[in-house]
Structure formats: C-alpha cells, structure tokens
Amino acid sequence: MANAYDPGGYKQGRADGFNKGKQDGYKKGIEDAQAASNNPPLNEISLKWREFQWADKFAAQFGDSVTLNDQSMECLKETVKSTIWKLEIKVKQQSSPIILKMFKAPVEDQDLIELNMYRKASGILADVMPTIYLIQEGMSGDDVWVFMEYVPQLKGQVIFTPDHFDRIIPSLAKLHAQTYNDGFYKHWDLFADWLPRYDSEKTSLERQKTHKETLAYLDIAMERPEIEQRLESSYDLLRGILKKKGPIYFPELIQAGKSIIHNDLQTPNMGCGNVGEADWTIKFIDWEGARFAPCWFDMFNLMGVFFAYRKDWRSDEESVIHRCSHLYAAEMLKYGIRFDGDPVRLYKMAYLQRVLERSLYLQLHWAVEGQKPAFLLDGYLEKIKVWGKELGLHS
Known part of the structure; x- marks a missing residue:
C-alpha cells in the first residue's frame, strides 16, 4: 500500500480523480444537453413576453393567469411587410391557440389600414372581426405586434361550393x-x-x-x-x-x-x-x-x-x-x-x-x-x- 511518502500513491489518486471528474463531467454534459433539448433557448417572442409582462395584460382580459407555451410556436406566413405566428397560451389548464401578427416597419398605407382596423374598429365590428387581445407599439424599432383571436380559415375546412x-x-x-x-x-x-x-x-x-x-x-x-x-x-x-x-x-x-x-x-x-x-x-x-x-x-x-x-x-x-x-x-x-x-x-x-x-x-x-x-x-x-x-x- 502506498503511504504518504510514496509518490506512486499520489499519482494514482490524481489519475483516479481525473477519471472520476471526466465521467462526472460527461454525465453532466449529457444531462445539460437533454435539458437544452427539452428547454431550448427562448426566442424573441418568449423574451418579449417576459420583458413586457404580457402575461399580466392577458390575465386582465381572461380573468385568470395566462402562460405562454414556449415550445409551441408556428410561423404561418412571412412577407416583407409582416409575419404571422400561431402561438399557444394556457388559461385554467386549458390550452388555446392565438395569432400574433407582426407589422414590420415602416408600416405602409395598405398595412396601416389593416392595423387601424384592429386599433380603432374592432370595438364596433367585434362580431365579425377576431378579438384583439393586445397591440404593442414600438417593437424592435417601429414594428407593431398584434395579438388576436385564432379563427380557423374556411380554406382547408370545407370544399367550397x-x-x-x-x-x-x-x-x-x-x-x-x-x-x-x-x-x-x-x-x-x-x-x-x-x-x-x-x-x-x-x-x-x-x-x-x-x-x-x-x-x-x-x-x-x-x-x-x-x-x-x-x-x-x-x-x-x-x-x-x-x-x-x-x-x-x-x-x-x-x-x-x-x-x-x-x-x-x-x-x-x-x-x-x-x-x-x-x-x-x-x-x-x-x-x-x-x-x-x-x-x-x-x-x-x-x-x-x-x-x-x-x-x-x-x-x-x-x-x-x-x-x-x-x-x-x-x-x-x-x-x-x-x-x-x-x-x-x-x-x-x-x-x-x-x-x-x-x-x-x-x-x-x-x-x-x-x-x-x-x-x-x-x-x-x-x-x-x-x-x-x-x-x-x-x-
């Protein structure tokens, strides 16, 4: 058995410690990778949701706490003028889809018409327009984000006649x-x-x-x-x-x-x-x-x-x-x-x-x-x- 004066015992202990650390590091790396795959880095929408405390603003409308599902986001359409996302929120343990439409700056005349319909006409025409939950101005410069009710398009639901x-x-x-x-x-x-x-x-x-x-x-x-x-x-x-x-x-x-x-x-x-x-x-x-x-x-x-x-x-x-x-x-x-x-x-x-x-x-x-x-x-x-x-x- 190596004693305190035996340098071989020290070397062996250091080698064992290195291997143990290597194994623990490998195991921790696997665990971190699995955690990252289950909880990927938050994208811009999730970060802005937290930064602007939109959960509180949605809660005021829905009468209960609202959470955003960071793992369920689908880009439905993107053009040079706007991007449309389908998101998912949870209210009272019930998941519901919503739409986020991002109007890119500068907002041109035709897009301004649509945006103003959401800003100013949604109260008058509430029965025939999607419900507007939140409009946030000045996003990422002068972009405007509009959160609204998800209404399934007729296209894809029926063979139209x-x-x-x-x-x-x-x-x-x-x-x-x-x-x-x-x-x-x-x-x-x-x-x-x-x-x-x-x-x-x-x-x-x-x-x-x-x-x-x-x-x-x-x-x-x-x-x-x-x-x-x-x-x-x-x-x-x-x-x-x-x-x-x-x-x-x-x-x-x-x-x-x-x-x-x-x-x-x-x-x-x-x-x-x-x-x-x-x-x-x-x-x-x-x-x-x-x-x-x-x-x-x-x-x-x-x-x-x-x-x-x-x-x-x-x-x-x-x-x-x-x-x-x-x-x-x-x-x-x-x-x-x-x-x-x-x-x-x-x-x-x-x-x-x-x-x-x-x-x-x-x-x-x-x-x-x-x-x-x-x-x-x-x-x-x-x-x-x-x-x-x-x-x-x-x-």
Missing part, C-alpha cells in the same frame, strides 16, 4: 349593417383620417386616372396580335362605353348605400370555428383592403370573383345570383335596411361597376405588360356584353 355563400352572407350583412350610411358617419372621428372612402376627392381622382389608362391600354392591346384576337369582337363596344360613360356607371349603387366593406372575400380571409353547425359564425380576416364604399361591392367580391375563376360552376351562376342577392337583401332588412329595386340588378350593377372601374384595367395592364396572365379577361368581356345590355349600359 356556391352553397356555402348562404352560410357567409348573414355575417356579411351584419358587417355592412353596423356601418351602413349614418352608422359610419356617427363614428366619423374614428375613420376620417385613414380609411379610404369611395366618395372622397382622392378616390374620385384615382377612378378618373384608371378610366383614362383603361382606354389607353385598350388601344395598345389591339396592337398586340395575341390580345387583339380576344378583344376584336368587344373593342367597339368597350370603347363606346368607356368614352361616353363612367367612371361612375351606376349611381344607383351609391344610392343603395355605403358601408365598411372587407373587399377581399377569399376563403383564406374568412374564418369560422363552427363549420359543423347549421349557422356559421364567420369572422373576417386580413383587413388591408377595407374601405367605405357601396355595400353591394362585397357581394361581387364574394360571388363574382368565385365564378370568374371557377368555370365548372358557371352553369349555376344565374340561379345562385338570384338566390344569394335576395338572401342578402333579406338579411339587411333584419337590420332595418331596405333596398329599392331588384337585388339581382343591384348585384349585376356592382359587378359591372367594379369590372369597368378597376378589374378590366388590371386585366389589360397585365396582358400588355406581360406581368400576369389575363385569365379573367374573356369572362369580363362576356359579362359587359350580356349584362351591360340588360342594364341599359349599351344597346
């Missing part, structure tokens, strides 16, 4: 009725300085500019053989309408009333948490196109755009228009709003007005400049020819 219009129109009428005519102007102070208005001087000048450019692109298009063939039978008719009328083709639409419209009623922009029930509770998402305009425009946005893209449903279009136009008028009547005239005519006027004041220009512009395929041009030309004659736009 014209029958589904019947489930959406009651909520659309509720949206319009809440800001219809005087209902909008009594909240003038909320909207005056940022929400586009159809009757404003700025919007009027934009319509006149688009009207002139549509005429110009129509002539340029006739010089392109591949487009001229599509336009040949409609050119004289179109030029006559554009030269003699417009840019307001149907004053009856303005007389029928204006309201805040959503203006982009695609299935990703409509959410519903009860698609299994007879009456859907629709909430409209993504409000960057919102404006104060003739309320019938949203019926074009809902049905007209659908039928323009879905040729397989064209044979049902007239019957669906008749059913849904009358349904919309009946739903508006529940709020005391009565339209003069035939609802089907008002819908067709809204369709042609929007096509002639904007959509036709876009199709011609894309075709001439080669930016996008002008898929919808032929359908729009047919509607101008048939419905235009029916509505007295041309003989």
